[in-house]
Amino acid sequence: MSIYQFAKSIVLLAGQRIREELSQELIIETKSNPNDLVTNMDKETEAFLVSQINEHYPEHRIIGEEGHGQDVTDTEGYLWVIDPIDGTLNFVHQQQNFAISIGIFHDGKKYAGVIYDVMNDKLYHAEAGHGAYLNDQPLPVLKDTELVTSIISMNPNWLTKERTRDMYAPIVQAARSARSYGSAALDFAYVATGIIDSYITLRLHPWDFSGGMIIAEEVGAVVSNQLGEKLDPLHSSSILVANPALHQELLNDYLSPYRARLNEIHQGQFSRR
Template sequence: MSIYEFAKSIALLAGERIREELSQELIIETKSNPNDLVTNMDKATEVFLVDRIKETYPDHHIIGEEGHGKDITSADGYLWIIDPIDGTLNFVHQQQNFAISIGIFHNGEKYAGVIYDVMNDKLYHAEAGKGAYLNEEKLPMLKNTALVTSIISMNPNWLTKDRTREMYVPIIRTARSARSYGSAALDFAYVALGIIDSYITLRLHPWDFAGGLIIAEEVGAVVSNQLGEKLDPLHSNSILVANQTLHQELLADYLLPFESHLRLIHSGPFSHR
């Protein structure tokens, strides 16, 4: 079994475990703020994934949202970046609209990405250079769109802050419509699927984007930070993912005019894992 096939298999197994244990009482804790939640299910799922990876590939490195690999500073060798439950607020409040995300890099280069929409039993996956799939169906390459005919996804929390509101409100006003799904992994998957045209957010950790980055790029999406720069899988980033034409329009007309402000944000504490 290849590393890619193994990644898909453990994501499916972890999702099955989550579905089986949904009726059990959750232990909910907060992390950086009252809305940054973690549950016993997040922690148990990360342990399950890490244990399976380490049993099979003991020389591989792992970064996980719930604590594994926080001392890793190099992408040498095989590096797994995992989010056991991306969309924990959705998981706690809705018991749906959350996903398991796995991104794998080899010597800093993309190798494979897996996103498992647990409750809908939809597995998005891609091996670099070989296209992206939803379950066993290969996804078509994305069509180009202009902002005026595009649906975008953006966390509305960024509209409560003065300078980011100034950047983002014109995008929302020009777009055909805006959405917020509450799971970065699913946002990437939905861009890859073509049901939204862009996902824009100011702050994501590596585990939030590592799996989706690979899947989206395999269908022709352009993924960068909001300065148009390549994402660093070892650090937090701002995110702009869209089809090629829309990415160019958003970058040139709406984001780069705020380049000095964005550079200040990128140099701040959030840019470090």
């Protein structure tokens, strides 16, 4: 079995475990603030994935949101970047609209991405250079769109903050419409399938974007930070993902006037809440 096949198989197993345990009462704790939740299922799912990887590929290294991986500071060899439950708030409040996300890199290069929409049993996956799939269906390359006919995804929180309102309100205003799904991984998957045309957010961690970046780029999406720079699996970043024409329009017409502020935000002087 290839590493790619193995990754898909353990994600499907992890999803099955989550579905089976959904009726059991969750243990919910807070992390950085009262709205930043983690449950026993986040931790158990990450522990399961990490133990499976360790057992089959002891030399591979792992970064996981819940800390079951290692402290990784370089990208040598195989690197797994794991979010056991992306969309924990959706998981807790809705028992749906959450995903397992994995991005795998080899010597710093993209190798494979897997995103599993657990409750809808939809597996988005891609091996770099070999196209992206939803379950067994190949995903077509994205068509270019203009903002006026595009649906974008953005968390409305960004429109309530003084520091970001003037940057993002014109985008929402000019777009055909805006959505907010509450799972970064699913946002990437929705761009990859053309359900939305762009996903724009100010701060994601490597486990939020790694799987999605690899899948979205396979269908021709442009994935960068909001300064147009490449993402790196070891660092948190702002995110702009869209089909090529829309990516360029958003970058040139809407975000580049705010380069100075975005640079400041990138240097970590802005906290999300």
